[in-house]
Amino acid sequence: MSLDRSQAPEFQIPEDFQLVQPEKFTLQSGASLYFMPTPNLDAVKIEITGKGQRAILPLSQTLLPSLTLQMMLEGCADKSSEDIANFLDFHASEISPVVSFGFEGLSLLSTKNHIFEILPLLLEIIHTPTFPEDILAKRKSQRKLSIQLEREKTASRAGQLFRQALFGKTHPYGIEVDFHHVDEITKDQMEFYSKNMLWQDLEIFVTGNFDSEEWKSLTAFLEKIPNRQLAESVLIPEPASTLKIEENRPNSVQSSLRLGTFSIPKNHPDYIALTVFNTILGGYFGSRLIKNIREDKGHTYGIYSSLAEIGDSNYWLISADVQKDFKQEVIREIYHEVHQLFTVPISQDELEIVKNYQIGQMLSRFSSSFDLMDRFRAVHYSGLDLSFYEEKLDYLKNFQADDVLAIGQKYFKDKELIEVSVG
Numbered sequence: 001m002s003l004d005r006s007q008a009p010e011f012q013i014p015e016d017f018q019l020v021q022p023e024k025f026t027l028q029s030g031a032s033l034y035f036m037p038t039p040n041l042d043a044v045k046i047e048i049t050g051k052g053q054r055a056i057l058p059l060s061q062t063l064l065p066s067l068t069l070q071m072m073l074e075g076c077a078d079k080s081s082e083d084i085a086n087f088l089d090f091h092a093s094e095i096s097p098v099v100s101f102g103f104e105g106l107s108l109l110s111t112k113n114h115i116f117e118i119l120p121l122l123l124e125i126i127h128t129p130t131f132p133e134d135i136l137a138k139r140k141s142q143r144k145l146s147i148q149l150e151r152e153k154t155a156s157r158a159g160q161l162f163r164q165a166l167f168g169k170t171h172p173y174g175i176e177v178d179f180h181h182v183d184e185i186t187k188d189q190m191e192f193y194s195k196n197m198l199w200q201d202l203e204i205f206v207t208g209n210f211d212s213e214e215w216k217s218l219t220a221f222l223e224k225i226p227n228r229q230l231a232e233s234v235l236i237p238e239p240a241s242t243l244k245i246e247e248n249r250p251n252s253v254q255s256s257l258r259l260g261t262f263s264i265p266k267n268h269p270d271y272i273a274l275t276v277f278n279t280i281l282g283g284y285f286g287s288r289l290i291k292n293i294r295e296d297k298g299h300t301y302g303i304y305s306s307l308a309e310i311g312d313s314n315y316w317l318i319s320a321d322v323q324k325d326f327k328q329e330v331i332r333e334i335y336h337e338v339h340q341l342f343t344v345p346i347s348q349d350e351l352e353i354v355k356n357y358q359i360g361q362m363l364s365r366f367s368s369s370f371d372l373m374d375r376f377r378a379v380h381y382s383g384l385d386l387s388f389y390e391e392k393l394d395y396l397k398n399f400q401a402d403d404v405l406a407i408g409q410k411y412f413k414d415k416e417l418i419e420v421s422v423g
Contacts, residue, residue: 018390019366019372019386019387019389019390020372020386021376021385021386021387022034022035022036022205022372022373022376023035023036023037025219027204027219027222027223027227028223029202029223029225029226029227030202030227031202031203031204031222031225031227032202032203032204033203033204033206033219033222034203034204034205034206034373034376034380035206035207036205036206036207036369036370036372036373036376037208037209037210037369038207038208038209038368038369038370039209040209041209041368041369042111042112042113042208042209043109043110043111043112043207043208043370044108044109044110044111044112044115044206044207044208044209045107045108045109045205045206045207045208045370045373046107046108046204046205046206046207046208046222047098047105047106047107047108047204047205047377048105048106048107048108048199048202048203048204048222048225049098049103049104049105049202049203049204049205050103050104050105050198050199050200050201050202050203050228051102051103051104051200051201051230052065052099052100052101052102052103052104052311053065053104053193053197053198053200053231054099054101054104054172055101055172055173055234055236055311056172056231056233056234056236057172059170059172059175060180060181060184061181061184061185061189062172062175062177062181063143063177063181063182063184063185064185064189064190064193065099065104065193065198066097066099067136067139067140067143067185067190068189068190068193068194068198069097069098069099069104069105069106069198070097070139071129071131071135071136071139071190072097072106072125072126072129072131072194073095073096073097073125074129074130074131074132074135074136074139075129075130075131075132075135076121076124076125076127076128076129076130077124077128077130078124078128079121079124080132081132081135084121084125087121088118088121091110091111091114091117091118092110092111092114093108093109093110093111093114093115093118094108094109094110095107095108095109095118095121095122095125096109100310100311101172101173101310101311101312102309102311102312102381103203103381104198105198105199106122106125106126108122112208112209112210112214115208115218116217116218116221119218119221120221122221123221123224123225126199126225126226127226129190129191129194131187131190131191133187136187136190140182140183140185143182144179144182147177147178147179147182154249154252154254154255154256154321154422154423155256155319155321155422157247157256157422158256158257158258158319158420158421158422159258159319160176160177161245161247161258161420161422162245162258162260162317162418162420163310164176164242164245165241165242165243165244165245165418165420166239166241166260166261166262166315166418167239167240167241167313168237168239168240168241168242170237170240171236171237171239171240172236172311173239173310173311173313174239196228197228197231198226198228199225199226199227199228200228200229200230200231201227201228201229201230202225202226202227202228204222204225205373205376205377206218206222207369207370207373236311236312239262239313241418242418243416243418243419244418244419244420245419245420245421246419246420246421246422247421247422247423248423249422249423252324252422252423253323253324253423254321254322254323254324254423255321255322255323255324255327255421255422255423256319256320256321256421256422256423257318257319257320257321257322257327257330257331257419257420257421258317258318258319258418258419258420258421259317259318259331259334259417259418259419259420260315260316260317260318260417260418261315261316261415261416261417261418262313262314262315262316263307263308263314263315263316263411264314264411265309265314265382266309266379266382266384266388267382267383267384270407270410270411271307272391272392272395272396273395273399273403273404273406273407274307274316274407274411275307275358275392276354276358276395276396276399276403276404276407277341277342277404277407277408277411277412278305278306278307278316279354279357279358280341280346280350280354280404281305281337281338281341282303282304282305282306282318283304283305283306284354284357284361286353286357287304287305288337288340288341289303289304289305289318289320289334289337290302290303290304292333292336292337293320293322293330293333293334297326297329297333299322299323299326299329299330300320300321300322300323300330301321302320302321303318303319303320303322303330304318304319304320305317305318305319306319318334324423327421327423331419335417338408338412339412341404341408341412342404342405342407342408342409342412342413343405343408345401345402345404345405346401346404347401348401351399351400351401351404355396355397355399358396359393359396359397362389362392362393362396366389372386375389
């Protein structure tokens, strides 16, 4: 029987969606260990993270966690930076920093054949980093160059100014990183940070294929990673928002726009419904904003909306690079599309398109055990597990036009958005 290639295959929505949760263990150190087995796959990924401490540091030391973790890979008691790099290359392995306001640590990617040769090196990096001064000087110079280059890009600058507008200049989440923040960091500070502030309330995420003896050997190594008691929390200041920031660049032919506001976390009962509203508005290439501002008017190559988080705060954001002469028109059209979406019911055709898109996109992110662990980590820090995605599938299969109107009216009616433009 020949295929009719003029017809797309019918999209099948699964009846159910049951995901296997990672196994949880508690090491003797008190660290939490989450394990996702990968039968017949010998790649290994280990992420070792503690609670992020950046938000409680003095603002002048905002770069200390990232520079400390970066520099830990540049030398330890028995190996130079070159020795570490060559050893990892020879064993087809990689160790990289993991840094955010929420958590910080190291990620190891290797193979089952090499993992037990790499783990002793990982422990050396954690316990005996040397922070060589010559390499530190190079890394600081590179970081300054990176700051300068990012500042020149209108899109990067708009993103920074949006966080500043949302939280305030003196808030840990809104501070603008500058050259003097780089100069502030010293070897002594990094040594103190690595010995006293990293690895607080430790969590370890392991994906790999291990038999019982290999698992015993692996956990014996992981037991040797310090698990420090969580430091007493410091009260983070309340946000001091500014509704509008405009940075004019006379020679720029485009303007980078950021519009948004505070939002809700993943564990909020309305979060999944809000993701649907966001997708229809600007969350995929067939969205309202794309059709209006890119396809109909040609004012941009791309415009998107998203739900984001930073530390313990959540926000909603629209991002676009637009022709400078049409900046105000684009802003008006954004407000128009938001208003339309919570006042006029979407058609059944659009509802089905968005429903199928979101279900297909979500299911595509579970093609391997590594994907499962990544999706678990994405919700774990919000106190959730993989059942979040089962609940999401159920909602996506059943939401209606009235649900979109209700969530839009609840979160966007009479809402004044923060506006930032650079260019």
